[in-house]
Amino acid sequence: MLTKKHLIIGAMLHGAGGNMASWKHPSGPADASVNISHYRELVEKAEEAKIDFVFVADGLAINKDVLPHFLNRFEPLTILSALASVTSHIGLVGTLSTSYTQPFTVARQFGSLDLISGGRAGWNVVTSPSTGAAHNHSQASFPNHALRYEIAEEHVEVVKGLWDSYEDDAFLYDRENDTYFDPNKMHAIHHQGKHFQVEGPLNIQRSPQGQTVVFQAGSSDAGRDLAAKTADAVFTGHKDLEAALAFYQDVKNRAKEHGRNPDDIAILPGIGPIIGETEEEVEGKYAALRNGVSIHTALNYLGRYFDHYDFSVHALDEAFPDIGEVGSEAFKSTTDLIKADAKKHGKTLRQVALEATTPRSEFSGTPEHVANEIERWFHAGALDGIIFGSPLLNDGLHLFIEKVLPILQEKGIAQTDYAGSTLRENLGLPFKQNRHTKTISKAGV
Structure with missing residues (x-):
C-alpha cells in the first residue's frame, strides 16, 4: 500500500453535472459550468471536509448534442489557478491533452499552477480520441490509438525533464553579492525524439513538491502501460469489485516490471453514486434522471x-x-x-x-451503503482511493461530504486532517527528487 494510511478522496468539479438532465436539478445554478462563485463554494466546502483534491476534466470538441456541461465550461488550468487563491491545502488537478499541446507549454503551465498553489497541482494526461478535436487543431484526423500513446509517453518524458531544469536551491536572490541564481544548477534537456525536439531549460523554478503529480486516465492495454511507466496516480472506473481488483493488480504489476515501486502509484476508481436517506429516495432520483433523457x-x-x-x-x-x-x-x-x-x-x-x-452505480444508496461499499473495496485491495463524481450537480457532493464522509471517518478510513501542504504529501507519495541533484533535498518527505 501507499505510505498514506487513509483512503485518498478526490472530488470531480463537473459544472452543470455529469448527466444530460442534471443541469435542471435545483441543487445548484443552471450556469454552474461557468459560474466562478459555484466552483469557489464547492472547493471551499471540499477543503473544509479535508478532501485530498478536486479534479476538473476537459474536452476539445463539441456539437449541439453533447452533455450540456461540455457546451460552455471553464478551461481547467484557468479555473484551478483561480481556486488556488481561495484554498491552502486541497490538491488542484486538471486535464490537458498530449495530442494537441507542446511539452514546453504544458510544463510551464503546470509549473506555474504548482507555484501559485504552493505545490498542489496535478496533471491528468489524456490523448483526446476525437475527430472534432483534430479538426479544431488544424489536423484532418487524430492519430491512431497506438500512436497517440506513443506520443503521450514521449510528451510526458519531456515535460518531466523540463520540470528538472533547475535544482531546488538554484535561485539564491542574493542582492548583496549580485547573485540571482546559480547557473551550475540550471540544466537544458537537449531532447531529440521521434515526436518532439526540445532544447530547454524551462523558465520557471521547481515545485515545492518536486514535480506536479501526474495522473493518467486510460484503461486500455496501452493506457495501463503508460500509467505504469509514467503516472503517480491512475483514474479508472469499474462496474464491479472483481474487475477493479484485476485492474489494480495489473497496473501495480506493470509498474514493478518497469522498475518502479508499485506503492508509488495510486489507483483511484471513479464512483458516481446517487445518495438518498432511503432506497425509495434513491430510486426516485435515478428515475428522474433517466426519464429526463x-x-x-x-x-x-x-x-x-x-x-x-x-x-x-x-x-x-x-x-x-x-x-x-x-x-x-x-x-x-x-x-x-x-x-x-x-x-x-x-x-x-x-x-x-x-x-x-444514465449509469447506475452499485455504490448508489443510503449514506451507510455508500460508505460500506467504499470500505469493502478498500479493504479488498481494489483501490487506494476514489474520485467522487455525481450525476446530480451539487446534490451528490454535498450529501457525500455531509452524510457519507463522517461515516468513513468514524470507520477510520477517511482522514480528519491533511498530512501536509503539498498534493504529494497528502496522497502519500514521496517528494519528486531532481534527477540532477546528488543528495536528498527534502529529507523525510
Missing part, C-alpha cells in the same frame, strides 16, 4: 464514445448492433467494455444507450 439524446451520447458514430441507423429494440472495430480508435477501453457487456447480457441498443447516458 430522451432516446434520441441517449443515442447521441452513446455515439460520442465511438467518435460520434450514428447509432440512429440501427433498430432500437433489437440486439446491440455488430459494428465491428468502430470505437477501437476512440475511447477504446470504454467502447470495448460497452460491446462486451451488451453481448454478454444480450442487451438491446435502447438498453445500452440509456445505461450509458
Whole structure:
C-alpha cells in the first residue's frame, strides 16, 4: 500500500453535472459550468471536509448534442489557478491533452499552477480520441490509438525533464553579492525524439513538491502501460469489485516490471453514486434522471464514445448492433467494455444507450451503503482511493461530504486532517527528487 494510511478522496468539479438532465436539478445554478462563485463554494466546502483534491476534466470538441456541461465550461488550468487563491491545502488537478499541446507549454503551465498553489497541482494526461478535436487543431484526423500513446509517453518524458531544469536551491536572490541564481544548477534537456525536439531549460523554478503529480486516465492495454511507466496516480472506473481488483493488480504489476515501486502509484476508481436517506429516495432520483433523457439524446451520447458514430441507423429494440472495430480508435477501453457487456447480457441498443447516458452505480444508496461499499473495496485491495463524481450537480457532493464522509471517518478510513501542504504529501507519495541533484533535498518527505 501507499505510505498514506487513509483512503485518498478526490472530488470531480463537473459544472452543470455529469448527466444530460442534471443541469435542471435545483441543487445548484443552471450556469454552474461557468459560474466562478459555484466552483469557489464547492472547493471551499471540499477543503473544509479535508478532501485530498478536486479534479476538473476537459474536452476539445463539441456539437449541439453533447452533455450540456461540455457546451460552455471553464478551461481547467484557468479555473484551478483561480481556486488556488481561495484554498491552502486541497490538491488542484486538471486535464490537458498530449495530442494537441507542446511539452514546453504544458510544463510551464503546470509549473506555474504548482507555484501559485504552493505545490498542489496535478496533471491528468489524456490523448483526446476525437475527430472534432483534430479538426479544431488544424489536423484532418487524430492519430491512431497506438500512436497517440506513443506520443503521450514521449510528451510526458519531456515535460518531466523540463520540470528538472533547475535544482531546488538554484535561485539564491542574493542582492548583496549580485547573485540571482546559480547557473551550475540550471540544466537544458537537449531532447531529440521521434515526436518532439526540445532544447530547454524551462523558465520557471521547481515545485515545492518536486514535480506536479501526474495522473493518467486510460484503461486500455496501452493506457495501463503508460500509467505504469509514467503516472503517480491512475483514474479508472469499474462496474464491479472483481474487475477493479484485476485492474489494480495489473497496473501495480506493470509498474514493478518497469522498475518502479508499485506503492508509488495510486489507483483511484471513479464512483458516481446517487445518495438518498432511503432506497425509495434513491430510486426516485435515478428515475428522474433517466426519464429526463430522451432516446434520441441517449443515442447521441452513446455515439460520442465511438467518435460520434450514428447509432440512429440501427433498430432500437433489437440486439446491440455488430459494428465491428468502430470505437477501437476512440475511447477504446470504454467502447470495448460497452460491446462486451451488451453481448454478454444480450442487451438491446435502447438498453445500452440509456445505461450509458444514465449509469447506475452499485455504490448508489443510503449514506451507510455508500460508505460500506467504499470500505469493502478498500479493504479488498481494489483501490487506494476514489474520485467522487455525481450525476446530480451539487446534490451528490454535498450529501457525500455531509452524510457519507463522517461515516468513513468514524470507520477510520477517511482522514480528519491533511498530512501536509503539498498534493504529494497528502496522497502519500514521496517528494519528486531532481534527477540532477546528488543528495536528498527534502529529507523525510
